[in-house]
Amino acid sequence: MRIALASIFGAALFGFVRAPPASVEHGTLRLHYVQKPIGYERYDIGHDGDALQLSSDFDFTDRGGNVHLNATLRTRADYTPVHFTAKGKSYRFVNVDSDVAVEGTSATVRADGATANVMLPAPFYTVDGYAPFAAQMLMLRYWKQHGQPRVIRTIPGSPGNDVFIESRGREAIRIATKTVRLERFVIDGVVWGRETLWLDDDESLAAAITRAGGLSFEAVREDLESALVAFVQRATFDRLGDLEGITRLTPPLKKGTYAMVGGTIVDGTGRAAIADGVIVVKDGRIADVGPRASVVIPDGVATVPITGKTVIPGLWDMHTHVTQVEWAPVYLGAGVTTVRDMGNEFEFITALRKDINGGRALGPRLLLAGLIDGPGPNAFGVYYASTPDEAKQVVGKYHDAGFEQIKIYSLITPPMVEAISAEAHRLGMTVTGHVPNGMTIDQAAIAGMDQIAHLAIRGEAGSDDVNRIIGVLKEHKTVIDPTQSWNELLGHAAGAPIAAFQPAAPKIPPPLFRLFSNAGTAGIDSATARTRLERGLRIVKALHDAGVPVVAGTDEGIPGHSVHREIELYVEAGFTPMEALQAATIVSARAMKLDGELGTIEKGKRADMVVLNANPLEKIQNVRTVRWTIKDGKVYDAPALWRSVRFQP
Ligand SMILES: [Zn+2]
Numbered sequence: 001m002r003i004a005l006a007s008i009f010g011a012a013l014f015g016f017v018r019a020p021p022a023s024v025e026h027g028t029l030r031l032h033y034v035q036k037p038i039g040y041e042r043y044d045i046g047h048d049g050d051a052l053q054l055s056s057d058f059d060f061t062d063r064g065g066n067v068h069l070n071a072t073l074r075t076r077a078d079y080t081p082v083h084f085t086a087k088g089k090s091y092r093f094v095n096v097d098s099d100v101a102v103e104g105t106s107a108t109v110r111a112d113g114a115t116a117n118v119m120l121p122a123p124f125y126t127v128d129g130y131a132p133f134a135a136q137m138l139m140l141r142y143w144k145q146h147g148q149p150r151v152i153r154t155i156p157g158s159p160g161n162d163v164f165i166e167s168r169g170r171e172a173i174r175i176a177t178k179t180v181r182l183e184r185f186v187i188d189g190v191v192w193g194r195e196t197l198w199l200d201d202d203e204s205l206a207a208a209i210t211r212a213g214g215l216s217f218e219a220v221r222e223d224l225e226s227a228l229v230a231f232v233q234r235a236t237f238d239r240l241g242d243l244e245g246i247t248r249l250t251p252p253l254k255k256g257t258y259a260m261v262g263g264t265i266v267d268g269t270g271r272a273a274i275a276d277g278v279i280v281v282k283d284g285r286i287a288d289v290g291p292r293a294s295v296v297i298p299d300g301v302a303t304v305p306i307t308g309k310t311v312i313p314g315l316w317d318m319h320t321h322v323t324q325v326e327w328a329p330v331y332l333g334a335g336v337t338t339v340r341d342m343g344n345e346f347e348f349i350t351a352l353r354k355d356i357n358g359g360r361a362l363g364p365r366l367l368l369a370g371l372i373d374g375p376g377p378n379a380f381g382v383y384y385a386s387t388p389d390e391a392k393q394v395v396g397k398y399h400d401a402g403f404e405q406i407k408i409y410s411l412i413t414p415p416m417v418e419a420i421s422a423e424a425h426r427l428g429m430t431v432t433g434h435v436p437n438g439m440t441i442d443q444a445a446i447a448g449m450d451q452i453a454h455l456a457i458r459g460e461a462g463s464d465d466v467n468r469i470i471g472v473l474k475e476h477k478t479v480i481d482p483t484q485s486w487n488e489l490l491g492h493a494a495g496a497p498i499a500a501f502q503p504a505a506p507k508i509p510p511p512l513f514r515l516f517s518n519a520g521t522a523g524i525d526s527a528t529a530r531t532r533l534e535r536g537l538r539i540v541k542a543l544h545d546a547g548v549p550v551v552a553g554t555d556e557g558i559p560g561h562s563v564h565r566e567i568e569l570y571v572e573a574g575f576t577p578m579e580a581l582q583a584a585t586i587v588s589a590r591a592m593k594l595d596g597e598l599g600t601i602e603k604g605k606r607a608d609m610v611v612l613n614a615n616p617l618e619k620i621q622n623v624r625t626v627r628w629t630i631k632d633g634k635v636y637d638a639p640a641l642w643r644s645v646r647f648q649p
Helices: 133-145 222-249 327-333 346-357 388-400 414-426 441-447 464-475 484-491 510-517 526-546 561-573 577-583 586-591 620-624 638-644
Strands: 024-033 036-048 051-062 065-075 081-091 094-103 106-111 114-119 124-126 152-155 162-175 178-188 194-200 205-212 215-221 258-265 274-282 285-291 302-305 310-313 315-320 336-341 365-372 405-408 430-433 451-453 479-481 609-612 626-631 634-637
Touching (some): 024 051, 024 133, 081 124, 124 133, 133 152, 133 162, 133 205, 162 222, 194 222, 215 222, 315 586, 327 626, 336 586, 336 626, 346 365, 365 388, 414 430, 526 561, 561 577, 577 620
Parallel strands (some): 258 302, 258 310, 315 336, 365 405, 405 430, 451 479
Antiparallel strands (some): 024 036, 024 215, 051 065, 081 094, 094 106, 106 114, 152 162, 194 205, 258 274, 274 285, 310 609, 609 626, 626 634
């Protein structure tokens, strides 16, 4: 913590009276992943003449994998960067090796394996992802000292890597007997989407809520640790307000009662497409659907011409972690109307679901799987079970909160798989998740897991062992979400461009583009990566041929676009385009016991549909041509949704 005089002089109240900085400043932040404490960031800021010298040691261990980042930042007294370095990892699969040396009005930037001399935009800051938090803290101080500019350009990063900062005012956090006064800031653009950071009266970082590797990441100063959940709730409240703002700016183009006329209807049942079809939507449901000749459009109902376009059922993502509100417009923009969340901050995801269901915020239908792991240093999340009583307690907590499912994680023991499954089934819930350590996928299915996340089958399709496993899964009606787009994204040869398999790459925001460009597998070439992927695709096809339900899930990946990629990969595996679409619609709905309401375009079902500019049965890549997304009968303009969260449509 800063040893400073600032608070004595009332800087606390007015913010602009600055005491001279003390000679040295230390900070220790406790780092958390999905609220579990996993490590520390320790930083020092020393003074060297007029310059400040920050050094940060950022270190955590997540599920057994160590992540370590060393960073330095030298600035002028007014926090203008002079020299920035960061080396190590900022997440398990994100490598960082950056050096930015400022000389006058330009800088030599080494990052992403290349060196360039760039003219410095004004104002600018040097920051490379969410870590270290101390660099974001100095960026906030810079912003305050430089008249709170509307936008700050950041390097390293591609042009357009703009950061927006906003103060959301002052508040107090109570810790035992003391009250700590804080100012809350929203930063948008260091990572994709908004983060919340708090500074105290000395401008020391008190807490930060962000994401790493797509999952919730929380940093809290050591002495404020007990306020972790309060910080999460405060950030959640802010984010819902932000999403409600986006919702007001991107209202539905149409709702209520209307008829879409003249398009091709791929109803998702497997029947042939209807040419020149009509869909009548009434109060959020499909009132009628069929060829123009056989559907009567009631008098006075507005018609929407969609000639030349193709309508498919709303898509599903069966494996995601909606850890930020920006996912809501992205999913609708991509034509995804239902998602299953596979593990999140409890407070955030339940509040977001309430806001969407209550109609205050736009977003996909959220189905929730509650994460449960065995205890220990390598555990994931903060809900554990190592005894039948604990299993009952955690399952009960999720059930009471309206979760549809339980998600079992790797450290759950075989007897606990049985206990959790039995309790979940007793309460009418289903069970999905990872195959726990020390079990095989067929054992997990026999022990009671209804569904399995990821393609946890070794060996080659067609081998006796794989055939035997598939037989067990078939017998138990086990549902598989094989997350092949995720395997492709992380398994691609490091350094190879992601645009080679993800055509949407140029449209994603710069922080995500850099993040995924720096992900990938080192030491292999693209041919090897593809060979590995194809082994998985052959097993996915074998599962499908055997009648094991395959549901489309991404584990997030490239927001929205990975859903399309997952569907494309099923066609590469040998599914017909119709079968691939069904994996992301009716098969998913059936797996969640919602096929009576969702999953196809049929009379009486909820009006969740996607209007595409081109027919995906002719070419599966056409699933990317989303023009309008309809959820509960509300018609949203897809390009506007993408733009609302800094994607190119
Ligand atoms: Zn996941």
